[in-house]
Each structure stands twice: as structure tokens, then as C-alpha cells.
Amino acid sequence: MTLETREQNKNLELLLNYLPKDDILRNMEYKKNRLYLSIAEFNAMRLMIVSIILTFSMTFSMASEKPNILFIAVDDLRPELGCYGVKYALSPNLDQFAKTAVTFRNHYVQVSTCGASRYALLTGRSPSNSGAVQNHAFYRGKTAIQDKQLPGAQSMPELFKRSGYETVLIGKISHTADGRVYSYNGQGTGKHEMPGAWNRLSTPMGQWKRGWGIFFAYADGKHREDGQGHKNLMQFTVEKDTDLPDGLLAESAISELTKLKAGKKPFFMGLGFFKPHLPFVAPKKDWDAFEKITIPDPEDRKPFDSPYKHSSGEFFKYSTPYEKKRPLNHKSANMARRAYLACVRYVDRQIGKVLQHLERTGLAKNTVVVVWGDHGWHLGDAQQWGKHTPFEIANRSVLMIRTPDVKIGFSTNALAETLDIYPTLLDLCEPEFNETHYPLDGISLGPVLRGEKESVREYATSYWKDSISIRSKTHRLVAKIKNGKIINKELYDLSERLDTVENISSEGSAIEEELTKQISNTN
Numbered sequence: 001m002t003l004e005t006r007e008q009n010k011n012l013e014l015l016l017n018y019l020p021k022d023d024i025l026r027n028m029e030y031k032k033n034r035l036y037l038s039i040a041e042f043n044a045m046r047l048m049i050v051s052i053i054l055t056f057s058m059t060f061s062m063a064s065e066k067p068n069i070l071f072i073a074v075d076d077l078r079p080e081l082g083c084y085g086v087k088y089a090l091s092p093n094l095d096q097f098a099k100t101a102v103t104f105r106n107h108y109v110q111v112s113t114c115g116a117s118r119y120a121l122l123t124g125r126s127p128s129n130s131g132a133v134q135n136h137a138f139y140r141g142k143t144a145i146q147d148k149q150l151p152g153a154q155s156m157p158e159l160f161k162r163s164g165y166e167t168v169l170i171g172k173i174s175h176t177a178d179g180r181v182y183s184y185n186g187q188g189t190g191k192h193e194m195p196g197a198w199n200r201l202s203t204p205m206g207q208w209k210r211g212w213g214i215f216f217a218y219a220d221g222k223h224r225e226d227g228q229g230h231k232n233l234m235q236f237t238v239e240k241d242t243d244l245p246d247g248l249l250a251e252s253a254i255s256e257l258t259k260l261k262a263g264k265k266p267f268f269m270g271l272g273f274f275k276p277h278l279p280f281v282a283p284k285k286d287w288d289a290f291e292k293i294t295i296p297d298p299e300d301r302k303p304f305d306s307p308y309k310h311s312s313g314e315f316f317k318y319s320t321p322y323e324k325k326r327p328l329n330h331k332s333a334n335m336a337r338r339a340y341l342a343c344v345r346y347v348d349r350q351i352g353k354v355l356q357h358l359e360r361t362g363l364a365k366n367t368v369v370v371v372w373g374d375h376g377w378h379l380g381d382a383q384q385w386g387k388h389t390p391f392e393i394a395n396r397s398v399l400m401i402r403t404p405d406v407k408i409g410f411s412t413n414a415l416a417e418t419l420d421i422y423p424t425l426l427d428l429c430e431p432e433f434n435e436t437h438y439p440l441d442g443i444s445l446g447p448v449l450r451g452e453k454e455s456v457r458e459y460a461t462s463y464w465k466d467s468i469s470i471r472s473k474t475h476r477l478v479a480k481i482k483n484g485k486i487i488n489k490e491l492y493d494l495s496e497r498l499d500t501v502e503n504i505s506s507e508g509s510a511i512e513e514e515l516t517k518q519i520s521n522t523n
């Protein structure tokens with residue numbers, strides 16, 4: 001017996017168990033006093049059985065198809081969402097999504113900067129093994145993805161592509177806005193940032209015409225890098241979602257999903273929205289929506305003392321509608337926070353459109369959906385504006401995963417790292433080709449998603465400049481390292497609140513000792 005025949009027989013066996021026996025018995029009852037069936041009756045009965053078998057076979061074959069993956073990245077999205085308990089945020093679509101997904105409340109990125117965080121996500125390698133802590137990790141230096149096929153996949157989309165998936169990129173999934181490498185000013189070859197990863201690069205350029213143009217977009221095709229000096233921190237003037245890039249990304253995703261639905265292959269779509277990354281630009285209605293909402297001040301307004309405190313340079317280099325005075329006064333800080341939240345509302349609506357289309361087309365039934373923020377953002381917390389710190393707020397970001405078999409969503413305090421996403425997707429989808437060029441450093445979150453375990457790790461590790469930061473369930477240690485030795489330690493108790501306020505590092509502290517030990521255990 002061939003393998004194929006054995007498989008068919010196994011399917012048939014399963015099938016017989018599921019045949020609606022009542023229908024068959026009813027027919028047999030009717031005929032029990034007769035010696036034979038007429039030809040017409042025989043044919044009718046045969047037709048009924050064949051049709052049951054066919055219906056079941058179709059259902060069976062659909063069920064055995066590989067799940068699709070819709071991976072949604074949102075740039076610079078801290079967990080400032082209703083479903084993360086933030087009451088003044090307006091995120092109805094993600095809140096709705098959370099009802100059928102698993103929301104990780106303690107998800108931490110490996111590096112609090114776009115390129116390196118995404119490199120860890122897409123290669124599955126810890127910065128301690130790859131050395132990738134810079135934005136250009138994908139395409140420069142020894143961490144660069146090689147432009148040739150190696151025995152093992154160099155990136156997650158490449159692995160799924162080699163497993164027969166159709167892989168499509170829309171927007172920012174790796175570091176650049178469209179998967180091609182150019183300088184901000186448009187110079188460069190436009191080589192692929194992750195060679196071998198995508199069947200299609202489908203980022204719409206709209207009026208902005210090029211990658212970094214749509215990324216740093218303002219209304220009417222203007223952008224930060226167009227040589228005209230546009231650098232406003234915020235702009236809320238347009239009416240329609242598609243007057244700005246993220247609306248176009250959602251539109252492209254919808255049209256690609258329709259095409260993918262018609263195709264025969266499973267798909268991996270990477271859909272990377274740009275907002276709420278600076279500059280804060282969204283439709284006017286998103287700004288207006290906060291008119292009557294009280295946005296609280298950051299909980300801690302006094303600056304903290306740490307070698308990693310920064311000057312919020314990326315934020316302060318934009319032109320502001322208020323006097324740029326440090327620290328920002330209450331009114332100015334509130335305006336900046338409102339602008340960020342307005343951008344979140346805009347992106348939330350775009351995600352909603354894509355998820356609704358997934359439902360409408362029936363694709364949702366067999367698609368794993370991941371929503372991920374590439375790192376957190378200090379929104380004025382302790383007078384920091386921006387990312388790029390080793391602290392809780394810069395490392396903590398959104399992670400929500402929906403698998404087709406989860407009917408009721410839940411949120412979990414299980415610690416999770418961005419590195420865990422790649423092995424999780426392998427666990428959920430079981431792609432045929434699963435050889436990676438380097439071992440994966442994360443742990444599958446599958447047991448948490450399936451409700452088998454409360455958590456899969458005791459610590460989450462992040463890297464920033466010369467620091468290694470270890471997060472336990474309750475504390476974060478930030479250790480500054482020079483020549484292999486720890487030269488400074490900061491310890492924060494996060495059991496009551498997540499802000500980085502009071503450094504409680506002290507010699508002889510048991511928790512500090514425990515977390516310090518973990519530094520030598522890091523990958």
C-alpha cells in the first residue's frame with residue numbers, strides 16, 4: 001500500500017465515523033421488508049452517500065489546509081489601547097479583536113529601536129547571538145541577510161515561502177517602509193532588505209511616490225524628506241483615511257487578501273502600519289474625537305536619574321504648535337499625548353477594515369492573526385519622549401495573537417518576548433519546510449495560547465546600547481556592562497505600577513541577585 005493510499009484509507013475511516021447515520025438508517029428501515037431496491041432507489045441512495053462523502057471530503061480537506069498568517073506590525077505602538085486597560089484610548093477595533101484573541105500584557109521586545117527589534121522578530125535570533133542592535137541590521141555588516149538561498153531560511157517569511165506560502169509585504173515589516181533599501185533622501189539601489197523573503201512587495205506609494213516619503217508623510221504628497229523643510233510634529237487636516245498612507249496600506253491589504261483568497265496557496269501577509277510613529281499625522285476626525293476626553297498627565301513628571309535617560313532628540317527636533325520648552329508644560333504635553341492617541345485611533349480603524357474583510361471573505365476561519373508593536377514609547381513618562389531606553393516603557397509593547405480555534409479571547413500576564421513569535425508561528429502552522437539558518441532563540445507561546453500552561457518563561461531579556469535588561473514577573477534589572485563586567489545596576493519594582501520611577505538597587509537584595517544571575521544565562 002502506498003503512503004498516499006494509506007492516507008486516503010485513514011481519511012475514509014475518519015469519514016465513515018462522521019457519516020450522518022440517521023439518514024442511512026431511515027432509508028434502510030423503509031426498505032427492510034423488501035428484498036431488493038429498485039434501480040432508481042439504488043441510484044438515489046448511492047447519490048445521497050456520494051454527496052455526503054463529497055461534502056465531508058471538502059470540509060476535511062479545508063480543515064487540513066495550512067493556516068494563513070496575517071502579521072500586522074504597528075510602528076511605535078505602546079500598549080495604549082482600551083484592551084490593555086487604557087480607558088482614555090480610542091481603539092474599538094482592536095478591543096473587539098481582543099475578544100477573540102490572546103492579549104499578552106507582558107510582551108517585551110529585544111531592542112527598543114525599530115530595525116533591531118524587527119530583526120529579532122524576523123530572524124528569531126537574540127541580539128546576544130546575532131549582534132544586531134542597530135536599525136540597519138538587515139542590510140549592512142555581518143548581520144545582513146545574504147542575497148542567496150542558504151540551506152536554512154534566513155528569515156521567517158522566507159521559511160514560509162519555501163513551505164509553499166505566498167508571501168506578501170505591505171508597508172513596514174522589516175526596517176524600511178516598503179522592504180527596499182534607500183536613504184531618507186531617496187538615494188540608493190532599492191535592493192531588497194530581506195532577500196528571498198517575499199513573493200510580492202505591494203506597498204502603495206500614493207502621492208508620496210517613494211518609501212521614506214510615505215513613511216514621513218504629511219497631507220497632499222508632502223513629506224519630511226522632500227527637501228522642503230516639512231517637519232511639523234503634528235498635522236490633522238485631511239478628511240479621508242486614504243488621504244494618508246496608512247489608509248492606502250489598508251486598501252492594498254484588502255485588495256491583496258481578495259486575490260489571495262482566489263489563489264490556491266496559503267499566505268503570509270506582512271502588513272506594517274506607520275503610525276503612531278512620528279510625525280503625528282492623522283485625519284482631522286481623529287484629533288476631534290478627543291475633544292471631550294480627559295487625557296491624564298504622565299504619572300511621573302519628575303526626571304529620573306540614570307545613565308540611559310536621553311534628551312528626547314527625535315521628538316524635539318520637530319516643529320511644534322507650542323513653545324518648545326523643557327520640560328513641556330501641562331498644556332503642551334497634553335497636546336502631544338493627544339496627537340499620539342489620535343494616530344492610534346486612525347491606525348485602529350485601518351486594522352478594523354482589514355479584519356472585517358478577513359471575516360467577510362471567510363479567510364478568518366483559517367488565518368492566524370498577530371498584532372505586534374515593535375517597541376514601546378515614553379509618552380512624557382518621567383520626562384522622556386520617545387523610545388531608545390532599556391526601561392519598562394520602551395520595551396513593553398503590544399502582542400495579540402488570534403488562532404482560528406480560539407473562540408473566546410483572554411488576556412495573560414505570561415511573560416513573552418518578541419523572539420517567541422517565530423517559534424509560535426511554526427508551532428501553530430507546522431510549515432513543511434522548517435529549517436532555519438541559525439537556531440531560533442525564542443520559545444513557542446503555543447502552550448499559553450492553547451491554555452495548557454500559564455507561561456513558558458520566567459524572564460524576558462532586552463538589550464539597549466551597553467545594557468542588558470532582565471524582566472521578571474515583578475521587577476526589572478538594567479545592568480550596564482563594560483568589558484564583560486557589570487559597572488552599574490538599576491532595579492525597578494513593577495509589581496504595583498509600570499513606570500520607571502525609583503531605582504531600588506542595593507547590595508544584598510535577593511531579587512537583584514536572582515536577576516543578575518540571569519544575565520549570564522542570556523542567549
Ligand SMILES: [Ca+2]
Pocket residue numbers: 075076113114277374375
Ligand atoms: Ca518603531
